[in-house]
Amino acid sequence: MKEHIQINGNTLIDLGFKPKKWFKEAIAHINNNQLQHDEMLTYLEQFKSDPEIKLHENPIAFSINIEAENEVEKKNVADVINTMNTLMKTPTLVNGAVMPDACPTGHIGVIPVGGVAVAKNAIHPGMHSADICCSVMLTDFGDANPQDVLDAAHSITHFGPGGRSREHQFRFPMDLLAEIEANSFLNDQKCISAARSHLGTQGDGNHFLFVGTSKKTGNTMMVTHHGSRGFGANLYKKGMKVAEQFRKEVSPQTLKHNAWIPFNTEEGKSYWEALQIVRKWTKKNHEVIHDATLEKLGIAKEDRYWNEHNFVFKDGDLFYHAKGATPLDKRFMPDITGPRLIPLNMSEPVLIVTGETTESNLGFAPHGAGRNISRTQHRKSKTGTIQEIFELETKDLDVRFFSNEIDITELPSAYKNATTVRAQMEHFGLGEVIDEVMPFGCIMAGDVSKNAPWKRKKRRK
Structure with missing residues (x-):
């Protein structure tokens, strides 16, 4: 019988897994049961993650219910649209809108005050x-x-x-x-x-x-x-x-x-x-x-x-x-x-x-x-x-x-x-x-x- 080689965390990382809490339990199970290569891969199937969800390539379209009426407002509206364009690349979002009282708050991509963002099956705190x-x-x-x-x-x-x-x-x-x-x-x-x-x-x-x-x-x-x-x-x-x-x-x-x-x-x-x-x-x-x-x-x-x-x-x-x-x-x-x-x-x-x-x-x-x-x-x-x-x-x-x-x-x-x-x-x-x-x-x-x-x-x- 082929001698079993003890595995460690690096083995799992080389197989494409990201370090997680389950590593310790999985390593112990594989080593204790002397799982061979194919058996190990079958066992590790349960820990495979879904593919990463990418950002939308382009911002999802949103409704702009605001108009600038002076120079100060022009900058405000431009900042609102800028942050919304970044926000609307978030993968869960399907629609959005900004209201006449909109103003940016925080970093680019943070939903502005006066903003509405519609997500599918997701809650964004x-x-x-x-x-x-x-x-x-x-x-x-x-x-x-x-x-x-x-x-x-x-x-x-x-x-x-x-x-x-x-x-x-x-x-x-x-x-x-x-x-x-x-x-x-x-x-x-x-x-x-x-x-x-x-x-x-x-x-x-x-x-x-x-x-x-x-x-x-x-x-x-x-x-x-x-x-x-x-x-x-x-x-x-x-x-x-x-x-x-x-x-x-x-x-x-x-x-x-x-x-x-x-x-x-x-x-x-x-x-x-x-x-x-x-x-x-x-x-x-x-x-x-x-x-x-x-x-x-x-x-x-x-x-x-x-x-x-x-x-x-x-x-x-x-x-x-x-x-x-x-x-x-x-x-x-x-x-x-x-x-x-x-x-x-x-x-x-x-x-x-x-x-x-x-x-x-x-x-x-x-x-x-x-x-x-x-x-x-x-x-x-x-x-x-x-x-x-x-x-x-x-x-x-x-x-x-x-x-x-x-x-x-x-x-x-x-x-x-x-x-x-x-x-x-x-x-x-x-x-x-x-x-x-x-x-x-x-x-x-x-x-x-x-x-x-x-x-x-x-x-x-």
Whole structure:
């Protein structure tokens, strides 16, 4: 009998296999059973990977629902199209679109804000980003005084980093907790702790609590804007890690930020379920703030509806990744109860819209006014004191910053011209405005970093 030669990892690499966890077990099995060449190859068949999935040679075509109206916008639109052209080479993608509020964020190939990317049988965590299910909710307060609603809401809501202290937390729904604990992506102490303490909080950045009156009825309405906070951010980090594992295995040419989790895997199904749980949590996060404000004023709501604008929507085997795009199509929202909401800036109305799906809008509308320049560029472009800029841009409005520090990068001038966005919505068939919530006032986080605890500590030293 021919003497068996012991094999090692280099033997498997020479046969075309990439080093994997199964190497150790396979080497031991081959050596212990003294498998000959043909027997060894037959045994190793089970470990063969599918061929690597290559990038599309040319970008998949996408709809451009945006036009530049000045030099600043020309650069912004060019940057948006540039990053979309790279993004649309991702192997899973079959369609895409950009909205009038589109602006690039991050490296080339990262989905822009105001972008929609349609993937087949794949979920891309990087295309919904850390702020999973960023969304808006409206409650109709009837003939309540707008000032009373804003004051009551200010005493209840919570902006800034972190969550609520234990004594100020809202009661957590036990059925939702059971769903969290049953999901492999969410069932850990960090996720559960964030879910509990961040309930009833709004974070920072462009998130807000807006009070105004309906142009059509005169009723007072409250609109909140926020995402899934630390709860969703934890899921995003885990999703990116799992997607990266798949990327290395099946499509190493794909950019890291465009890695995906195949839906037809155990991880894909579990991640999709986790996204739905985060969606439920985020809706509840809006509701507890709205309900507590109603309760404080001793009134009942007359109407309520909401929509996400930063999420993944499923239709058959297609996954619509909307990075800052409002779903118009009812099939994307299983709990649809009313029209959609598109906020512009604190001095402009929140638009209440409906609309039909077209070949170019893919069932989506803008999510707001968007930016043409970065926050840093905006700060540098302003002259005068912060207080002077604030007073000029918020005249006749009750605008508050929860941190008591004005954030000029959230003032109206930081955003695209609202009239332009509305005109392009009409031009490209991106929803019909059926009502407007005329601004009375709003609350935002403000410059939460200016007097942050870690900065105060550093100054004391």
